[in-house]
Amino acid sequence: MTKAAAREQFLAQRKQLTEEAYQLANQQLYNQVIAFLKERQPQNVHCFLPILKNKEVNTWPVIAWMQQQGIQVIVPKSNLQDNNMQHVELGQETNCLENAWGIPEPQGDALRVVAEKDIDIILVPLLTFDKQGHRVGYGKGYYDVFLAKCHSAALKVGLSIFPPISKITDVNHFDVHLTHAITPDTVWAFNDSII
Secondary structure, three states: OOOHHHHHHHHHHHHHHHHHHHHHHHHHHHHHHHHHHHHHHOOOEEEEEOOOHOOOOOOOHHHHHHHHHOOEEEEEEEOOOOOOOEEOOOOOOOOEEEEEEEEEEEOOOOEEEEEEEHOEEEEOOOOEEEEOEEEEOOOOOHHHHHHHHHHOEEEEEEEEOOEEEEEOOOOOOOOOOEEEEEEEOOEEEEOOOOO
């Protein structure tokens, strides 16, 4: 399946989820993500802030848990002019406002910026992924640019409401594959040498 076809299909599938199915998937994902993080005990985790009206994976409960555990939470702040992201620490008192795309982002002049190479685990948003660890995002390329700058040992973990498709057919050399993906049912691990 091509990225464009997958993007269209899974945007529609997500939109069709009932509120009950969406909440159940998020609860099951929460349990899987917490177990994954407990096992690895990271110092910090980069986490996307969800667009809840689009039924993205709700990461707020995971963020609250990490903050209670003393794990440093890092979130993206997009520059809409040059398609780059800055990565800033999210404190319990940090105020967030939606950007032009409806994505919550931290506000203020005293935000602490974190370098990509210092991040342990990245929880990555996606629409779908395949059984080789390739992901389909929204097509802007923000995360591929970001993930390419991260330390090679950093875990790149996609969060998905749906199970994987068998294969994305139009992967290119700019695409950064996942090391893991977490669904409501299981954790997928991928070989680092995947192209």
